[in-house]
Amino acid sequence: MPSPGKSKWAGVLRTPVGVSAATLLAAVLLLAVVAPLLWSDEAAAVDTGQILRGPSAEHWMGTDGLGRDVFHRVLVATGLSVGLALLATAIGVLTGLLLGAAPILLGARAGRVVSAMVNIAVAFPGLLLALFFAVVFGVGASGAVLAIGFALAPAFARLTQTLVAKVSGLDYVAAARIAGLGRVRLLARHVLPNVAEPLVVNATVAAGSALLAFAGLSFLGLGVQAPAYDWGRLLADGLAGLYIHPAAALAPGTAVVVAGLAFNLFGEAIAKGVGLRSAPVVFRRRDRDEPVAPAPAGEDRRSVLAVENLRVTFPGGTAPVRGVSFALRRGESVGIVGESGSGKTLTALAVAQLIEEPGEVTADRLEFRGQPLHELPDRTRQQLLGTSFAMVFQDPMTSFNPTQRIGRQLAEVSEQHHGLGRRQALDRAIDRLQAVRVPAAARRAKQFPHEFSGGMRQRAMIGMGMMGSPALIVADEPTTALDVTVQRQVLRLLQSVRAADDVAILLISHDITVVRRFCERVLVMYAGRIVEDLPAADLPARARHPYTRALLAAVPDMSTELERPLAVIPGRPVDPARVPVGCAFAARCPFADEQCRGADPPLVADREGRRVACWHADVTGGRPMMAEEVRVGE
Amino acid sequence: MSELRFEGVSVRYGGHRHGLTAVDTVDLTVPEGRVVGLVGESGSGKSTLARAAVGLIPLTGGRILLGGQSVRRRRSRPPLQMVFQDPSSSLDPRMTIGDSIAEAVPRGRPGRRAEVIRLLELVGLSGDRARLYPAQLSGGQCQRVALARALAGDPRVIIADEITSALDVSIQGAVLNLVRDVQRELGLSVLFISHDLAVVRYVSDFIAVMYLGRIVEYGPADQVLARPRHPYTRELLAAVSEPVDPGDLDPALRAVADTEPADPHHPPPGCRYHPRCPMGPAVLDDRDICREHEPVPQGHPHLAACHFAAER
Numbered sequence: 001m002p003s004p005g006k007s008k009w010a011g012v013l014r015t016p017v018g019v020s021a022a023t024l025l026a027a028v029l030l031l032a033v034v035a036p037l038l039w040s041d042e043a044a045a046v047d048t049g050q051i052l053r054g055p056s057a058e059h060w061m062g063t064d065g066l067g068r069d070v071f072h073r074v075l076v077a078t079g080l081s082v083g084l085a086l087l088a089t090a091i092g093v094l095t096g097l098l099l100g101a102a103p104i105l106l107g108a109r110a111g112r113v114v115s116a117m118v119n120i121a122v123a124f125p126g127l128l129l130a131l132f133f134a135v136v137f138g139v140g141a142s143g144a145v146l147a148i149g150f151a152l153a154p155a156f157a158r159l160t161q162t163l164v165a166k167v168s169g170l171d172y173v174a175a176a177r178i179a180g181l182g183r184v185r186l187l188a189r190h191v192l193p194n195v196a197e198p199l200v201v202n203a204t205v206a207a208g209s210a211l212l213a214f215a216g217l218s219f220l221g222l223g224v225q226a227p228a229y230d231w232g233r234l235l236a237d238g239l240a241g242l243y244i245h246p247a248a249a250l251a252p253g254t255a256v257v258v259a260g261l262a263f264n265l266f267g268e269a270i271a272k273g274v275g276l277r278s279a280p281v282v283f284r285r286r287d288r289d290e291p292v293a294p295a296p297a298g299e300d301r302r303s304v305l306a307v308e309n310l311r312v313t314f315p316g317g318t319a320p321v322r323g324v325s326f327a328l329r330r331g332e333s334v335g336i337v338g339e340s341g342s343g344k345t346l347t348a349l350a351v352a353q354l355i356e357e358p359g360e361v362t363a364d365r366l367e368f369r370g371q372p373l374h375e376l377p378d379r380t381r382q383q384l385l386g387t388s389f390a391m392v393f394q395d396p397m398t399s400f401n402p403t404q405r406i407g408r409q410l411a412e413v414s415e416q417h418h419g420l421g422r423r424q425a426l427d428r429a430i431d432r433l434q435a436v437r438v439p440a441a442a443r444r445a446k447q448f449p450h451e452f453s454g455g456m457r458q459r460a461m462i463g464m465g466m467m468g469s470p471a472l473i474v475a476d477e478p479t480t481a482l483d484v485t486v487q488r489q490v491l492r493l494l495q496s497v498r499a500a501d502d503v504a505i506l507l508i509s510h511d512i513t514v515v516r517r518f519c520e521r522v523l524v525m526y527a528g529r530i531v532e533d534l535p536a537a538d539l540p541a542r543a544r545h546p547y548t549r550a551l552l553a554a555v556p557d558m559s560t561e562l563e564r565p566l567a568v569i570p571g572r573p574v575d576p577a578r579v580p581v582g583c584a585f586a587a588r589c590p591f592a593d594e595q596c597r598g599a600d601p602p603l604v605a606d607r608e609g610r611r612v613a614c615w616h617a618d619v620t621g622g623r624p625m626m627a628e629e630v631r632v633g634e
Numbered sequence: 635m636s637e638l639r640f641e642g643v644s645v646r647y648g649g650h651r652h653g654l655t656a657v658d659t660v661d662l663t664v665p666e667g668r669v670v671g672l673v674g675e676s677g678s679g680k681s682t683l684a685r686a687a688v689g690l691i692p693l694t695g696g697r698i699l700l701g702g703q704s705v706r707r708r709r710s711r712p713p714l715q716m717v718f719q720d721p722s723s724s725l726d727p728r729m730t731i732g733d734s735i736a737e738a739v740p741r742g743r744p745g746r747r748a749e750v751i752r753l754l755e756l757v758g759l760s761g762d763r764a765r766l767y768p769a770q771l772s773g774g775q776c777q778r779v780a781l782a783r784a785l786a787g788d789p790r791v792i793i794a795d796e797i798t799s800a801l802d803v804s805i806q807g808a809v810l811n812l813v814r815d816v817q818r819e820l821g822l823s824v825l826f827i828s829h830d831l832a833v834v835r836y837v838s839d840f841i842a843v844m845y846l847g848r849i850v851e852y853g854p855a856d857q858v859l860a861r862p863r864h865p866y867t868r869e870l871l872a873a874v875s876e877p878v879d880p881g882d883l884d885p886a887l888r889a890v891a892d893t894e895p896a897d898p899h900h901p902p903p904g905c906r907y908h909p910r911c912p913m914g915p916a917v918l919d920d921r922d923i924c925r926e927h928e929p930v931p932q933g934h935p936h937l938a939a940c941h942f943a944a945e946r
Binding site for chain 2: 170171172174175176177178179180181189190193194339340437439453455456483484485486487488489491492495510511512513517518550551553554555556557558560562565566567568569572573588
């Protein structure tokens, strides 16, 4: 089994930039190795008859002050230039790695001292450091290598530090520590391999910079000393006669540019390739018709929301929501339950008109307070949703603007939609905050979102929805991030809002016990469809769909039988990109047969208005799900 | 002997002025071969206590004993192992699961390969999966691997920190069954941390309730659940078992119910729960003692840190 990382590196080579950069780099490296072996003699051959000549057939780039061939000298200098640059990079990277990994290698206290030193060193510009070290280590090639190497080190140390800190906070490093791994092994086995990619990218780019820096130092006379020569040295020699004989300076200059580009482009190409973390989703075209669920009967004037055959599709034919139909009346509380990927959140977003391109929402009917949302002009629709629809998200930290005071953000709604003045709007905001029982509302309205606890933010979010006179509140996992006692406060608040103002509530949750305790009716979603719709009071005894019953048996509640093992639903949830033919739950269902695998069952209502989509609902119904019926294992 | 005992354990983060005491003089015992469930809200110090036990966080005070011996003294491989919340981050993505488990098998033991296969089979995975990478497994399977790795060091105590909360609901049950089976089969002592009271109820013999760095109630699971003595425990139980309705509370009770959780940086004086307590000084007049004196846990074997633990 190849490591998952390898294909990523192959992917780098498949891009046009990647291919050209890799080819160029390979050529430069090859030349660096081969040129000194092949052409050293030609480059050193002194010909006093041919001093400072221009380009000719014999000497493509002319000759220098001793009549040596410039072209060959540039080729041969590749070896020294690239070699020294790589050496300097290696010194820089290694020193940087050691310094950056100090917190792991030396422990917290000594690590902090090293980090502080690195932070100070980073503050100095690289060139300044290089010049400083060049003076310290003395003029000459080895001095310059050390100088450039150490000048590169602080930036690398800083990068390593950041990356290492991120990885060493992860649980698998903690687990290895608990297992008793030594510091060096910990670093070598768990930390370095997981930070290697960005480091390699940066090292490649740094090699390019080192090459340039080296040319610079040699050009200034601080680097390679005669009789040895690199590109910088050649450039300095050639520059003296630039006006008479430009080729002697242009040739090494071009070499520096080409080699520098090769390193930098290659670095960029792998950065881009490695940065694409996830593989592109493979979409599968599906051409068959979905069974269309009939609209539930018994609608009336009190209808708040009517949804028929709602579909959400993404390009390529993935349909995470496949024909969902339901209706909400005033003051009703309905819950949608499902696992991740069941389409419950997308359903809510589609109702709220919050699906963005390239997602597409279609529905035979999508009416909010009797008005077809799809056909309304944008302005009217915004006005309608702005005044009588509210949405509460899982993490209110991201739905409030962190730089604005809470009161202001609430007031804005009324300024926008109700035409209130600034002062009046703020008064209403404070009034609404009181209504959602935020203590000391007037004071808290002046605070910023981060000064609110999670539960309070959620209240403020509900308060924001109540700036108008909402007919529907959609709450998407509103309590998942909260503790049980706070969760209860927020749910109670929603419940009292519902009772006081006759507001309908659509509660989306993965937790069937929460939905059961809060809602009057429960819709169970699986793989983008509603598989069961029943009164909450009918749970658990009268649930008919095997998935609903398995879910109830798999999640322990406060009355779960302690001596029996919990039921296990084998397999895993359906990937929306690969919905199987037939009933989507068939692969995990103990009752599945040929019919289930062949055709998707329609959602059928019984006399009491309860709906279920299962070919065997009548066979399996009424009998509690036995743990033994569900195979153990995943 | 594999009794795990916390004696006056404190953990403090940060400096003197802006610090935070995440765990404050906690006494807690995990009896040999038993499961102790630890519940509490986020920020109550549950995970800090767990990480301190396995040595990931230094103690500020107190000691942790395993079978009467300090866990600090033991060298490299402590007989305490931990299973983490998120299986996707607790396994090295670049190592095969077999290598991850093998790494935790004590060195010098013959037949490492066979041991890895035995462990994989113990957690219900077939041995030929050892060559897979974590990305090729589901969340529930990864959590099984994490458990196998914890078992590789032949631990006597396992600390399970929210091990089901990152899993899809349909998979949680399988992991809970496994934990129970393995614990019974190997006679392990387990400290099982969760914010979910129903999950804790299902696996635990004893239950400890933590609030703002303190253990406020501890006792046999059935007693704590059937006859909770601390008002916070009662609140937790009500939150997960009663239907949600707005209710007709009187204003004082309502105000208490809507109080924000206390800031752990500035814990309230006296009993830490008093600002939120439905039978505390915010509701009843004669309860000044709650503001002034911290209650000492009392009762045997069912402890509660409340001045009025006997009342309801």
